[in-house]
Amino acid sequence: MAAGFAQWGNDLYTGRRSYDIVGRRRLWFTISAVLVVLSGILLVKPGLNPGIEFRGGSEFVVSGITDRSQQLAIDTVQSIAPDEAPKVSDLGANSLRIQTSELDRAESEEVAAALADAFQVAPNQVTTQFIGPTWGADVSQKAITGIVVFLLFVTVVMTLYFRNWRFALAALIALFHDLLITVGVYAAVGWEVTPSTVIGFLTILGYSIYDTVVVFDKVRENTADVLDQSRHTYAERANLAVNQTLVRSINTSVVALLPVGAILFVGAFVLGAGTLRDISLALFVGMLVGTFSSIFLATPLEVWLREREPKVAAHTAKVLRARRSSGEEGAPVLAHAATVGATVPGSHQGTAAQPRRRRTKR
Amino acid sequence: MLLGIVLTVFGSVFVGTKVSNASWTPGLALDLEGGTQLILTPVSSAGTPTSEDINQAISVIRQRVDASGVSEAEISRQGQRNIVVSLPGTPSQETLDLVRKSSQMDFRPVLAVDVGSPAPEPTATPTDSPTDTPTEEATPEPSASASATADGSVAGTVPGATTPTPEPSPSASSGAQSPSDAAYYLTPEVQQQFEDLDCSAEGALAGGEPGAADKAFVTCDTDGVYKYALGPIEIPGTQIDSATSGLQVLPNGGVGTEWVVNIKFTNAGTTTFAKTTERLLAQQPPQNQFAMVLDGLVISAPQVNTVIPNGQAEISGDFTQATAATLAQQLNFGSLPLTFQVESEQRVSATLGSEQLQAGLVAGLIGLVLVVIYSFLQYRALAILTVGSLVVAGVLTYGVIALLSWTQGYRLSLPGVAGLIIAIGITADSFIVYFERIRDELRDGRTLPAAVERGWDRARRTILASDAVNLLAAVVLYALSVGGVRGFAFTLGLTTVIDVIVVFLFTHPMMEIIARTRFWGGGHPLSGLDPRRLGAPERTRYVGRGKVVTGPRSTAGPEDAVEDEPVTDRKVPTPVGTGGMTIAERRAAERAAARRADAPTDAPQTTEGND
Numbered sequence: 001m002a003a004g005f006a007q008w009g010n011d012l013y014t015g016r017r018s019y020d021i022v023g024r025r026r027l028w029f030t031i032s033a034v035l036v037v038l039s040g041i042l043l044v045k046p047g048l049n050p051g052i053e054f055r056g057g058s059e060f061v062v063s064g065i066t067d068r069s070q071q072l073a074i075d076t077v078q079s080i081a082p083d084e085a086p087k088v089s090d091l092g093a094n095s096l097r098i099q100t101s102e103l104d105r106a107e108s109e110e111v112a113a114a115l116a117d118a119f120q121v122a123p124n125q126v127t128t129q130f131i132g133p134t135w136g137a138d139v140s141q142k143a144i145t146g147i148v149v150f151l152l153f154v155t156v157v158m159t160l161y162f163r164n165w166r167f168a169l170a171a172l173i174a175l176f177h178d179l180l181i182t183v184g185v186y187a188a189v190g191w192e193v194t195p196s197t198v199i200g201f202l203t204i205l206g207y208s209i210y211d212t213v214v215v216f217d218k219v220r221e222n223t224a225d226v227l228d229q230s231r232h233t234y235a236e237r238a239n240l241a242v243n244q245t246l247v248r249s250i251n252t253s254v255v256a257l258l259p260v261g262a263i264l265f266v267g268a269f270v271l272g273a274g275t276l277r278d279i280s281l282a283l284f285v286g287m288l289v290g291t292f293s294s295i296f297l298a299t300p301l302e303v304w305l306r307e308r309e310p311k312v313a314a315h316t317a318k319v320l321r322a323r324r325s326s327g328e329e330g331a332p333v334l335a336h337a338a339t340v341g342a343t344v345p346g347s348h349q350g351t352a353a354q355p356r357r358r359r360t361k362r
Numbered sequence: 363m364l365l366g367i368v369l370t371v372f373g374s375v376f377v378g379t380k381v382s383n384a385s386w387t388p389g390l391a392l393d394l395e396g397g398t399q400l401i402l403t404p405v406s407s408a409g410t411p412t413s414e415d416i417n418q419a420i421s422v423i424r425q426r427v428d429a430s431g432v433s434e435a436e437i438s439r440q441g442q443r444n445i446v447v448s449l450p451g452t453p454s455q456e457t458l459d460l461v462r463k464s465s466q467m468d469f470r471p472v473l474a475v476d477v478g479s480p481a482p483e484p485t486a487t488p489t490d491s492p493t494d495t496p497t498e499e500a501t502p503e504p505s506a507s508a509s510a511t512a513d514g515s516v517a518g519t520v521p522g523a524t525t526p527t528p529e530p531s532p533s534a535s536s537g538a539q540s541p542s543d544a545a546y547y548l549t550p551e552v553q554q555q556f557e558d559l560d561c562s563a564e565g566a567l568a569g570g571e572p573g574a575a576d577k578a579f580v581t582c583d584t585d586g587v588y589k590y591a592l593g594p595i596e597i598p599g600t601q602i603d604s605a606t607s608g609l610q611v612l613p614n615g616g617v618g619t620e621w622v623v624n625i626k627f628t629n630a631g632t633t634t635f636a637k638t639t640e641r642l643l644a645q646q647p648p649q650n651q652f653a654m655v656l657d658g659l660v661i662s663a664p665q666v667n668t669v670i671p672n673g674q675a676e677i678s679g680d681f682t683q684a685t686a687a688t689l690a691q692q693l694n695f696g697s698l699p700l701t702f703q704v705e706s707e708q709r710v711s712a713t714l715g716s717e718q719l720q721a722g723l724v725a726g727l728i729g730l731v732l733v734v735i736y737s738f739l740q741y742r743a744l745a746i747l748t749v750g751s752l753v754v755a756g757v758l759t760y761g762v763i764a765l766l767s768w769t770q771g772y773r774l775s776l777p778g779v780a781g782l783i784i785a786i787g788i789t790a791d792s793f794i795v796y797f798e799r800i801r802d803e804l805r806d807g808r809t810l811p812a813a814v815e816r817g818w819d820r821a822r823r824t825i826l827a828s829d830a831v832n833l834l835a836a837v838v839l840y841a842l843s844v845g846g847v848r849g850f851a852f853t854l855g856l857t858t859v860i861d862v863i864v865v866f867l868f869t870h871p872m873m874e875i876i877a878r879t880r881f882w883g884g885g886h887p888l889s890g891l892d893p894r895r896l897g898a899p900e901r902t903r904y905v906g907r908g909k910v911v912t913g914p915r916s917t918a919g920p921e922d923a924v925e926d927e928p929v930t931d932r933k934v935p936t937p938v939g940t941g942g943m944t945i946a947e948r949r950a951a952e953r954a955a956a957r958r959a960d961a962p963t964d965a966p967q968t969t970e971g972n973d
Contacts (some may be wrong), residue, residue, distance in 0.1 A: 005740070014805060053706075063711055063713050064713055124712070125713055127710050128709045129707065129708040130704065130706060131707075132705040138444070149838050150838040153834055153838065157830065199839075202835070203850070203854070205835055206835025206854075207788075207832075209831045209835070210791075210828045213831055214828055217824045221820070251740060252794050255736060255787050255790045255794060256787035256788060258732040259726065259729025259784060260783075260787065261732075262728035263725040263783055265725070266725035271721045274776075275393070275776045276721065276780055
């Protein structure tokens with residue numbers, strides 16, 4: 001398998017095999033748009049399920065129990081606070097989590113003691129937590145400030161690094177795309193949104209940009225002197241860059257996803273609801289979407305923006321015109337793009353590359 | 363260099379374990395170790411607490427917690443207005459109540475003063491101490507008048523220390539003549555309480571209990587040096603308008619050299635304070651002092667030297683700039699009656715914490731193993747370098763966290779652990795970026811050492827750019843975040859920095875070294891750097907002993923040329939020299955390509971043709 005993959009990577013690099021990613025941008029844009037709209041709908045219809053940190057309330061976790069009867073927990077809570085409707089969920093192999101609305105101190109002490117009693121565990125096996133209703137609002141406000149500040153910084157840094165704002169804009173659009181879809185998936189799964197989830201969302205910001213930077217770096221390298229030659233258009237060079245980084249993108253994504261997947265697995269199946277599960281789902285989806293967008297969305301977008309630049313547009317037109325006039329009309333455009341950046345001495349460049357004899361009529 | 367960093371980190375932790383309380387295992391946060399965490403927001407009915415008020419509130423809470431005998435409590439500020447109190451283990455109910463109690467400041471008249479605790483050696487009489495206790499002078503503005511001595515020297519000058527002479531007067535039952543009426547307020551019980559009070563006892567300095575407003579109140583000062591019997595509240599802290607510290611303004615309008623604290627009272631406070639000073643002026647020491655009681659503890663007890671009718675008092679004494687500023691801050695803080703609103707209270711049982719930690723570590727291990735397996739599949743023997751680099755990064759991270767846990771009191775939380783695990787992937791990413799770059803160069807036909815050099819040149823830029831983005835994200839997250847986000851952002855940022863260090867100081871130098879070995883440099887099929895597998899163009903080359911070999915493979919060579927076993931006769935697999943295909947070869951290659959195009963292929967084909 002690895003051999004095949006390596007060969008595939010070689011072919012992609014040399015251009016022997018090439019996927020027209022930039023050329024089919026309509027398709028990718030449509031897919032992305034559909035996903036974004038779907039996420040938007042999911043955000044409205046089932047909506048996000050706010051965790052206790054955002055609702056406010058009391059939470060008890062009874063650990064080290066043998067009998068995981070949810071009814072017992074509900075009855076115990078109601079014996080102290082009769083009009084409570086506690087939400088009970090499993091947590092790990094031997095723990096139960098019970099969430100209620102806000103209980104006052106005395107009540108929550110009582111409930112904790114009663115739970116310990118009912119489940120026959122030591123009182124210190126019961127974890128209690130009380131969260132005021134404004135706490136979550138505080139966290140989300142901080143998160144939004146964080147996002148805004150981060151985006152500003154990233155725009156500046158990327159504009160400086162790539163010396164072109166179009167890279168930054170394309171990366172930012174890809175970023176919003178990633179974020180929205182991740183939040184949408186979270187809404188669809190229906191897990192509670194806790195501050196840990198918010199952490200996950202915020203980390204996606206960094207990861208999505210990271211992924212895009214790796215691809216853009218190659219794009220920039222390949223297209224650095226695109227205007228000084230007339231064999232390839234900007235789009236073709238950019239497409240070669242995406243193809244060349246494809247293997248790298250896949251490898252980095254897989255390697256980044258493996259640990260996250262491990263946490264997600266352990267979090268979801270062993271621990272149950274909690275910090276690890278919340279962070280890792282957000283990250284897992286975000287990284288997956290981030291990889292997709294860095295390849296299929298960011299670069300085509302960047303090319304699309306670039307082609308609006310008069311200089312690039314003129315160059316593209318010139319290249320295509322030259323190609324047509326050299327009698328290769330209808331010839332596979334990508335056959336031109338499908339060469340490695342550095343030409344190998346001795347390899348044939350096609351008859352078009354040969355010096356032409358001037359025909360003089362006598 | 364890298365060895366130096368590692369040795370420095372571990373050396374300092376080692377020294378820490380010897381001379382201090384550093385430990386080889388990093389400290390764990392509450393959610394992993396178990397304990398109680400309170401998140402409090404100071405709320406005031408009279409205006410928004412300023413940043414300074416919150417710092418004051420933190421020191422008030424710290425005073426309470428430290429004095430109540432809870433060890434290793436952590437009180438920190440989070441974000442703009444939250445105070446996080448972390449108490450390890452299961453603190454008692456009283457401690458928890460104490461922490462959440464609202465804090466207030468009052469002015470009370472002093473009825474009696476004594477040394478805070480029974481002096482162990484009789485020589486340590488307060489008379490020896492005036493040098494280090496401030497002698498405060500309350501000089502009203504603008505007309506200077508009189509001197510006041512604060513707690514320290516007062517007690518020293520008073521003969522016999524226990525001045526209050528409880529003259530049981532018959533009028534006691536008929537009501538107090540004034541708040542300074544010692545005879546009325548110093549009942550035998552209060553007297554007894556006062557004598558029993560030992561300010562060095564545990565919990566005595568916890569404060570938090572403001573005392574009944576209309577009764578006598580017995581308490582210590584914040585250092586526990588003196589104890590006071592105080593009259594009822596005369597001026598509540600809310601009647602302070604503001605307090606500032608600065609250099610004394612002399613009567614002639616010049617600026618003196620002494621640091622003073624200026625208090626401005628509100629209208630109501632001005633009237634009361636005028637009356638109080640008028641009455642106290644006539645009293646005998648120590649009853650001519652009034653005590654500023656913050657959170658149930660006396661912060662200062664200046665003596666009154668004149669009547670202050672205009673509500674602007676000046677406290678002078680042996681202040682330094684810092685002590686004057688502190689007192690002014692405390693007074694300002696006192697002017698806002700703060701209550702602490704509990705935003706979140708979390709009690710984690712130790713078993714749940716360790717369960718979470720264990721699960722987190724298992725997850726990390728699974729992730730690590732998967733990453734290693736994948737690296738071996740992709741990079742063959744080169745994965746050894748990945749694993750080595752990961753190990754170095756892991757060791758370094760562990761050392762730094764242990765070091766920070768000792769010097770900065772850093773505690774590893776569950777989100778922090780998650781950050782570390784995710785960092786495995788992100789760290790391995792930069793190795794992949796590097797390796798892929800080298801492979802790209804190999805595909806272009808460079809020899810390994812040349813490929814490493816060029817690949818590094820380009821990969822370095824990419825790695826730095828993407829790590830910069832990661833670091834930026836971590837810093838922004840850290841600076842603006844609350845709660846668990848912080849721990850996560852911290853480990854993420856830390857590992858990003860360590861990633862850069864490791865790539866620059868370990869992975870790249872090692873790569874250069876192994877590029878010279880026969881196994882890697884020679885492009886062994888299992889080395890992960892085999893140029894043939896990477897599709898590097900084979901060229902006519904000299905293989906020694908007068909033999910020239912033309913490789914049958916080329917950029918458009920026969921398919922399935924990627925076999926693991928090297929074709930015999932290729933003793934020097936690294937392509938050297940230049941040269942292209944012959945015409946015949948090219949035609950053969952074209953035929954082969956045509957054949958291949960006709961045959962159904964397994965992999966997705968190129969999208970040629972119209973785009």
